[in-house]
Amino acid sequence: NAGVMQNPRHLVRRRGQEARLRCSPMKGHSHVYWYRQLPEEGLKFMVYLQKENIIDESGMPKERFSAEFPKEGPSILRIQQVVRGDSAAYFCASSPDPGYEQYFGPGTRLTVT
């Protein structure tokens, strides 16, 4: 059973470009969570999605950031017009149920130049 997959593992974007981060949850998991982590800091919750629905996006900036989890395919975290402050590691986690442990992917490290 493959774990949570994220790609790309590393992404470099210039200021103003768009970044698309993909997350494929574990098989059988329909709950996906996105987190952001700055160096030497903890994980900051961004958004929680179920298939085709955003359940909680309270941690996600209102502008430039969006997330989706379509019926088919991976969950996508999209950052438009990236700025240097968006540089961070973005982790995706999935769970079979919101009351259970979350399994994390290896993360995507975004660098904005």
Add this chain to the structure above:
Amino acid sequence: GESVGLHLPTLSVQEGDNSIINCAYSNSASDYFIWYKQESGKGPQFIIDIRSNMDKRQGQRVTVLLNKTVKHLSLQIAATQPGDSAVYFCAEKLPGNDMRFGAGTRLTVKP
């Protein structure tokens, strides 16, 4: 907003000693807690969890203790090994399924 905090940002122990990592949580309604281990360049890895109807849970070399009276969580690692060196996060599940992580404690094991 509410957050989970840690008493010690860094902890250094001798190989073979026991380690205790502490965590204070702020929401008395949180009903599920997890400890994660994160090695450099990797995603967090589940270690052990505990629900609020328990006060202790044991795994292989690890024990989690929950004190709901003072909203305190601890992770005990027995016979700490070099491979235990990592950042350890506690997380609480808030009402509404939101998971909140603490800033983490860096554990360094000296040979």
